[in-house]
Amino acid sequence: MKQFDAEILENRELAEDYFEMFLSWPEDVRVPFPGQVVSLNVDRNITPFLRRPFALASFDRTNRIASVIYHVRGPATERMRIKKPGDVIDTLGPRGFYFQVGRERNPILVGGGIGTGPMVFAANWLAAKGYTPRLVLGYRTESLFPKLDLSPLVRLEVCTDDGTLGFHGSTVAFLDSLTDTDKADAFVWACGPNAMLRALHFWCAPRGISCKVSLEEVMACGVGACVGCTVETTDERKMVRVCTEGPVFPSEVIRWN
């Protein structure tokens, strides 16, 4: 992990209030993997005061360009939105445990809202490794569905709460529609709202499907020092830091209150 000034190479709108920011990635900074996080300090202002963590949405190894997908929903992301190519942004990363494959060969990746970015990264990464991942993305409505740059090997399934695009219903309801063949040898990776991750955990557990989730929590330091971004676990650790022991966890480790 390093702290560096990344040059913004592109900042494009993907959907209503959803943007993707492309950042230069210096040679001496480690290659990031899906699930890993950068935290950005936009303009070093005193309000908002804290850095903002984002799971990476892509990494181009050849040109060393990383990206994050963000939703404009507060003063920090509003400042990000108006950034132009050539501007620089204080970047800290890459950080955290990433998604790692096991024995299963049938990936089902589930993203909701701002959880889209890391799932797109994971889907493209798995496709490059010879998998044919199913990418299930959920949004409230069609206008929030972002234009994505996906490998042709990724099987995209879009779900909307209002039925304006793709499957009418939640991502978990979509999983219910899968056949046994679809679910054979499956593993689930997911990122999105906690309610969705919780529902996914309880969908996967009785079916014996391995489920890994990437959690989002408010972070202060993002490096493991402040112990602020903790979540409760079912194991003897009782509490873990999302920034350090996560953000990716096997879903059964998390205490889903």
Place this chain on the structure above:
Amino acid sequence: MELTLKLRNLLLPNPVGVASGTFGYAKEYDGLVDFGRIGAVYTKAITPEPRVGNPAPRLVETPAGMLNSIGLANVGVEKFVADKMDFLRKIPSKVIVNVAGAVDSDYERVVEALEGVEGVDGFEINVSCPNVKHGGMALGTDPRLVAGITKSLRARTAKPLILKLSPNVTDIGSTAEAAEAEGADAVSCINTLVGMVIDLKTKKPVLPFGTGGLSGPAVLPVAVAAVHKVSRRVKIPVVGIGGITSWEGAVQHLLAGASAIQVGSGTFANPRLAQEVHDGIVAWAWEEGIRSLADFHAFGA
């Protein structure tokens, strides 16, 4: 220019420290900072036994700051020595262990356990944590209790003893005087201010115990005023903490009467803040003809 500070048998090489609770056990920042420019690391508060800390959420951002309710989560003194001291011995920064507890005997146990440990250069006594039910702030708001704990710990250590004061009192000067009278080598101020954020959706406080400790740039003027007051009430050095997010803020603390400063939650926003503050203080002081810590105080701010 000589900006060192002598505390008993300890020489702080420069006035810039990193505040307890904002820098973990220092290893978290390995590779991100230049410890050569950080005079002192004040460790995460250490208690006799490990503490899991408070339930989530523990953080909420506020205008120009943040509230925390970590609840003194730490590994406990035994694991601190076994697992954390190796790294702390390697860095050039002086290591001041922040000590916390629920009752006097907790503080005594931690100090006794660490008194002979190589690499522990001093103690900062946390009598001002607002996020625990017992001890902590309740102890630090009563000058008689501050006097009592200072006296007890003074008898147990030959290392520098710094009492970290709470701003959540009517007169911070009287707690400072109590610490000085019983042999503290310095006081540090301020710990966080009690604050609350209420969620308009749930109509309830965001933090599980209602309140948390406010830190960040919002508290700078409160901290500077506290340092100003305390430094006029005691002769022992004052370590200024609170709201420093730039070298200019740190210089305000020094001009107010501080002989050293700690960068706190500003590190969260910029891990390199402490060293940048160090460089800024030195450059400004040089330009202004300031050659010692006393010169900062001579302006009589």
